[in-house]
Amino acid sequence: MLVVEGLTCRFGTKAAVDNASFAIEPGGFVGVIGRSGAGKSTLLRMINRLAPPTEGRILYKGVDVTALRGKELRQWRARSAMIFQQFNLVGRLDVLTNVLMGRISQIPSWRSLAQLWPEEDLAVAMSALEQFDMASLAAQRADQLSGGQQQRVAIARALVQEPDIILADEPIASLDPRNTKIVMDALLRINKHFGITVICNLHSLDLARSYCDRLIGMASGRIVFDGAPATLTEHIARELYDLEANEVMGATPADLPGGSTVTALGTAAAA
Template identity: 60%
Template sequence: MLEMRKVTRRFGGNVAVKNVELDIPNGQMVGVIGRSGAGKSTLLRMINRLIDPSEGVIKFSGVEVSALRGAKLRAWQRDCAMIFQQFNLVPRLDVLTNVLLGRLNHRSTALNLMGIFSDAERASAIAALERLGIAQAALQRAGTLSGGQQQRVAIARALMQQPKVILADEPIASLDPMNAKIVMDSLADINRREGITVVTNLHTLDTARNYCERVVGMAAGEVVFDGPAEDLTTEAVRMIYGAVSDGSDISEEITSTSIDTRRPKVKASTASLEPALAGF
């Protein structure tokens, strides 16, 4: 169980996340939605301990991860893999080496400094790439891949950590609809087959509905909705996203990535989201 109690983060006088209370059972796939600036990324970064909470407690399986330091903190960041919108690969290194970097916190400092990986580690990395349909690019420089391919490499690297939790911070925000679908299918498959808890930040309502059994909606740093995807009513959407300048409800088509081929009426792209919300 991942537990958050009154988790708050301040940046100077600005409160980015305020009094968040969440319990996420092991093996759940959770989508966190909301406008830009709602606190979604800050929340995930606190869970992974890239930044510390200003107040409150974060626990995993009874361990207070918000208080960890040194080797115990590194062990938590190994168990809690982070996938970023901008991939965070090393462009000049080949794909296979980028994936193998996911093993660093499992190995001795000496082996890491020498860059020596075992045959078993290399085989596991190739298997992860095969699972994500990108093994053919194993020896290609990461910087030469498309955005969708790079995100799949980042997911393979996260799998190499053998994590208990995967946090995905806007993993499809910069991808075209087809690659967005491939990435979300991959995360859902990992959640389903390995039983790994997946918490992913999303701008898009259709993606949250199609992939996440539970949705957490944030507005102005607070959780304003927490429930199953089917409970995302018009009223709930208004609480999360507010209304447009004329007072009407936000159109779900504006927040769509069009990755669900069962819903052909939705044609807007992710790129249309930010301009549409800019007036909020």
């Protein structure tokens, strides 16, 4: 279980995250929602330890993650794989090598620097690419791919880390509707097939309600909602998003997993 206790991150006098507390059971698909600047990205970066907490603790299976240093911290970052909005691929390297970067924590550094990857790691990376229909592009430079293809490569890279948790920070923010569905379906498949916990920052409330089994709502750095999507009322949603509510609650129906649709207020209906 992942437990967050009183987690706070301050930049000067401003609290980007303010006294956040929650627990997540293994295997959940949790959406972190809220308007831009609510603290969603900082929260995920603290869980991965890319951002240092000012106060509070992160516990995973009883281990104090906030106290980890050196090798143990590197291992934690492998177990809590990050997927970023801007993909964070090395554009001049081919797709397969970018995916293999997820295995760095498992091999001696000289091997990764010389790109002398063990056969087992090569097989794992190719298998991950095949799951996302990207194996045919393994030899292509990453900067020649579309945004949706790059994000699928980033997800494959996270998967080969063999993580317990995937932290996806606005993974579909720069994608068109078609690639948005492809990427969200990929994250859902990882969650259901491998039982990997997914914590995903999402700006779209409709998407969050469609894919997630639990929502954590943030406003001004504080958690103001934590519960099942069905319990998030329109009133609470408008409090979370304020002036952005009409935009994030969807003006037109969108495709959902399993062939349902979402109405303007995010309720599911059979297609």
